[in-house]
Amino acid sequence: MSRQRKSSAFDIASQIRHGEVSCEEHISEILENIQQQEPTFHAYIRIVEDSLDAARKIDQRVKRGEKLGKLCGLGVAIKDNISTKGIQTTCASRMLLDYVPPYDATVVERIRKEDGIILGKTNMDEFGMGSTTEFSFFGPTKNPLDPTLVAGGSSGGSAAAVSLFEADLALGSDTGGSVRCPASFCSIVGLKPTYGRVSRYGLISYASSLEQIGQLGRTAEDCALLLDSIAGYDTMDSTSLRAETKDNLSRPSNDLDGVRIGVIKEFMDGTVEPVSKAINDAIGIMESLGATSQEVSLPSLRFALSSYYIIAMSEASSNLARYDGLRYGHESGFTDDDWQRFFSKNRAYGFGSEVKKRLIIGTFVLIAGYYERFYLKAQQARSQVRNDFIQQFKNFDVLVGPTMPLLPFRLGEKLTDPLALYMCDIDTVPANLAGIPSISVPVSAGTPIGLQILGPILGEEKIISVARIYEEATR
Amino acid sequence: MKRQPAKMSMTETQEYEILIGLEIHCQLTSVPTKLFCSCSSDYREKAPNSVICPVCMGLPGTLPVLSRSAIEKGLMLALALECTPVTRLIFYRKNYFYPDLPKNYQITQYDKGGASPLAYNGTIKISDGHSIPITRINLEEDPGRLTYQGSIQTSPYALVDYNRAGVVLAEVVTAPELRTPKEARLALESVQAILEHLGSFESTLDGSIRCDANISLARGNRVEVKNITSFKDVARALTFEITRQRGLLSKGIPIKMETRHWDEKRRITVSLRVKEGEAEYRYFPDPDLLPIEISKTELSELKAAIPELPESRAKRFVLDFGINEETAKTLVRGKGLADLFEESSKEFKNYDKLAHLLSADLLGVLNRSEIDLNDTKITPKHILRILKLEADGVISGPAARDLVTQLVNTGDLPSHIAEEKTKITDKKLLEAEIHKAFMNAPQAVNDAKTNENAINYLLGIVMGLTKGRADPKETLTMIKKMLEKSRQ
Structure with missing residues (x-):
């Protein structure tokens, strides 16, 4: 086992900063891992070419005694729906096969500023629409624990890259669980921050009101490191929060004394036994660390999944309207005298079937008449979900449950049953509807079962510290 | 009290009730940027697609950030038009595919399902004495521009220029209570005069005020005419459309509910699309923009910042210069004319004479020649020279009027009278x-x-x-x- 496999990203950054490890050597190791494992697992869509040059520059600056940023020489993988200047950003769609953004997403800018090294763009479900990374134009990503299983999605490439030591850290996006689901299936940590905590500028929109850029790492501390590097108000995103950025890296206490944990009943119900048993064991461990737990019910959660899909698809139908083949993206070669037919041909050719399905449903539910019956109803349900959480956080510090109601399944297994696939998101979408932060931590190292810890608005500090204490106790 | 719609005599035997409603689109040209990005709003005469950025081009991943200045100017217009502003501003997406729309949706405002526009319930006072109710004012982004070779119907191509995309538009929607093409023109003129006085708007800029018109005859189907880009054309387009519909009705052919395009070169309207019921725009609140609260303090500050408007200016003209009310109202129909009057009055004290030359002679010539005062280079110096020559008995009244005509047509006075030269007394x-x-x-x-x-x-x-x-x-x-x- 190589050196890095023993260290967290946080420790590696510290070693590079102090000249104990050369950044060039570290990045070379990552590139070797990529070379060896990519043919099997397919975490990346594209590897950038200049990462070794960037690493050498970091080493020179370390030698000169310069002060380096928080991500000092760490290799970061970026989900392919986050804009990178000069680097193709495809959303794993044929529609954007040739699209090269002329600007960096705010998060990418901030990673560069903190001296992180962008390694490449990771695989995903097309435009983030999926929970397995099977709906990628480039083919699926395989589960690092077992390549016959799905990696989860839609940020499956980012989770697999971190799990396979093909990156120190990764960015994903979480619209309804797209960071936490693959983190759980790939047995790493995935964090979805409070809505507005991280700027969405440059994140190619799927469902604007639900999604946040999330952090993937091998430890909760690593996720906190990445979050602290990119969080904060951005003038380019009106929905970003002007909240004070807290230091999520400060050492938490060693136990969970006095921490009040609510176990979400609706999450536990309908979860397969090996998972629910593992979660109950995890809760037992937290109690042994001093926490108290109690089962709680949030009745509005029964509306969560359907409300989520109505809102997500509605917003998607509008967000993805711009892909018409006129200004950018893949040159399909179609011509037509009539621009409507030209747009239709490009869209029919460029989008995959899952995207088309969601756009058609989203278009339907926004039509006057249906808007009131579906979209507005979904928004009302969303308010109820939000209120239920607000109520519960008066009594509990954190709420917990499984991240996924089932274990990773075989590739292709659920492709013929779309509703079963949508059902996989049942425990992750509530955090997106409520805009609250949520983190998924493996119940134990190497197990594809995630313990989900949810906190109140801007409660990242709390859930990260609970996750870290749990992690250390189970390591 | 609701006004009775006019009945225009169509044939000797038949009269059709005419109802006209306008959607007046005014660019708030004094806002330095576009509505949702920092691109300059000064896009005219620029190379195609050069005043653009990732945001106004709707590139993947970009997000809109609302211009505060646009809200202020929009609210000032709303207050000036006696509208009730909202306290919470929400933007909606109007979804439709069109090549001039970078995102294939327009960020605008909406008035149904609990949504509200920037302001509602105002009045346009027009110079014939009528008041036209305003239903609402929306703030929205201007689309880009399509350029055709010749007519929209026969052009072999359309070129797309996104320089205009995202420029701030205030959309003033009137109730369908205008009765004649002339009233429509006067309503546009009145809104423009207010915008000019607010300093929100430069009317010399081509296409800075445009409108769509809804016309129905005899309470039949409504026809929407789009692409009316000037004052002159609003009356032309409406007259054409009324004549067309009247012709159909008199033959017993029903009017289809449709959208028509005003072809300003051929001076006709052509059918763009026939509507089957209301257009489906799938409006929903733009999730990229949070609601914006407008405080009472902010509103009262904006109210206090509103400069003198045409109506009060006319009243002041009557008081300060002793001219009659009718003349004063005519003078303030455009800021240019009112300014010309007020500037010239500093040096020419026969105010009645001055007002008459401007409101009757100059305006008459301008109207007959279909020239906008703002498009001429007429200055107070020109006007003062003519009045002085006449007062000195050098030229007669009719000669003075001839000079006004020359001034409008050539933009200057003939060289031998333009300057006051040393007089020969020897x-x-x-x-x-x-x-x-x-x-x-x-x-x-x-x-x-x-x-x-x-x-x-x-x-x-x-x-x-x-x-x-x-x-x-x-x-x-x-x-x-x-x-x-x-x-x-």
């Missing part, structure tokens, strides 16, 4: 010039004995010979003397 020089005039017009000399007008004619010749430099009073006295002498 009697010997004048005598020589009068001699020449007598030689040139012996008949006039003869007539002058009995006809006063012939004396004026001779004076005119002398003025011409001296390029206007002869002192008119002195010359007149000398002509009379010399005529008497020749009679003796």
Whole structure:
């Protein structure tokens, strides 16, 4: 086992900063891992070419005694729906096969500023629409624990890259669980921050009101490191929060004394036994660390999944309207005298079937008449979900449950049953509807079962510290 | 009280009730940026697709950030039009595919399902004395521009220029209570005058005020006419459309509910699409923009910042200059004319005369020639010169009006009268010039004995010979003397 496999990203950054490890050597190791494992697992869509040059520059600056940023020489993988200047950003769609953004997403800018090294763009479900990374134009990503299983999605490439030591850290996006689901299936940590905590500028929109850029790492501390590097108000995103950025890296206490944990009943119900048993064991461990737990019910959660899909698809139908083949993206070669037919041909050719399905449903539910019956109803349900959480956080510090109601399944297994696939998101979408932060931590190292810890608005500090204490106790 | 719609006499036997509603799109040109990005709003005369950025091009991943200045200017317009502003501003997406729309949706405002526009329930007071109710004012982004070769129907291509995409538009929607094409024109004029007085708007900019019109005859189907880009064309387009619909109705052909395009070159409307029910725009609140609260303090500050508007300016003209109310109202129909009056009044104290020259003579010529005052280079100096020449008796009233016509058509005064030159008072020089005039017009000399007008004619010749430099009073006295002498 190589050196890095023993260290967290946080420790590696510290070693590079102090000249104990050369950044060039570290990045070379990552590139070797990529070379060896990519043919099997397919975490990346594209590897950038200049990462070794960037690493050498970091080493020179370390030698000169310069002060380096928080991500000092760490290799970061970026989900392919986050804009990178000069680097193709495809959303794993044929529609954007040739699209090269002329600007960096705010998060990418901030990673560069903190001296992180962008390694490449990771695989995903097309435009983030999926929970397995099977709906990628480039083919699926395989589960690092077992390549016959799905990696989860839609940020499956980012989770697999971190799990396979093909990156120190990764960015994903979480619209309804797209960071936490693959983190759980790939047995790493995935964090979805409070809505507005991280700027969405440059994140190619799927469902604007639900999604946040999330952090993937091998430890909760690593996720906190990445979050602290990119969080904060951005003038380019009106929905970003002007909240004070807290230091999520400060050492938490060693136990969970006095921490009040609510176990979400609706999450536990309908979860397969090996998972629910593992979660109950995890809760037992937290109690042994001093926490108290109690089962709680949030009745509005029964509306969560359907409300989520109505809102997500509605917003998607509008967000993805711009892909018409006129200004950018893949040159399909179609011509037509009539621009409507030209747009239709490009869209029919460029989008995959899952995207088309969601756009058609989203278009339907926004039509006057249906808007009131579906979209507005979904928004009302969303308010109820939000209120239920607000109520519960008066009594509990954190709420917990499984991240996924089932274990990773075989590739292709659920492709013929779309509703079963949508059902996989049942425990992750509530955090997106409520805009609250949520983190998924493996119940134990190497197990594809995630313990989900949810906190109140801007409660990242709390859930990260609970996750870290749990992690250390189970390591 | 609701006004009775007009009935226009169509044929000798048939009358159709006419209802016209306008959607007036005003660019708030004084806002320096576009509505949702930092691109300059000054896009005219620029190379195609050069005043753009990732945000206004709707590139994947970009997000809109609302211009505060646009909200302020929009609210000031709303207050000036006596609308009730909202306290919570929400933007909606209007979803439709069109090549000039970078995102294939327009960020605008909406008035149904609990949504509200920027402001609602106002009034456009037009100069014929009527008040047209305003339903609402929306703030929205302008689309890009499509350029065709020749007509929209026959052009082999359309070129897309996104420089205009994202520019701030205030959309003023009137109730369908306009009765004639002329009223529609006056309503546009009134909104423009208010915008000009607010300093929100430069009317000299091409296409800065445009409108769509809804027309229905005899309470039948509504036809929407799009692409009306000037004042002149609003009356033309409406007149054309009314005539077209009247023609169909008189033959018993029903009017289809449709959207038509005003072809300003051919001066006709052509069908764009037939609507089957209301258009489906799938409006929903834009999740990229959070609601914006408008505080009472902010509103009262904006109210206090509103400068003098046409209505109060007219009242002040009556008080300060003693001109009649009708004339004052005419003067303030455009800020340019009102400014011309007020500037000139500093040096020319016969206000009635000044007001008449501007409101009757100048405006008359402008209207007949279909020229906008803002498109001419007429300055107070020109006006003062004409009035002075007339007051000094150098030129007659009709000659002054001729000069106004020349001024409008050429943009300047003829060179020999443009400047006040040193007057010739030297009697010997004048005598020589009068001699020449007598030689040139012996008949006039003869007539002058009995006809006063012939004396004026001779004076005119002398003025011409001296390029206007002869002192008119002195010359007149000398002509009379010399005529008497020749009679003796």
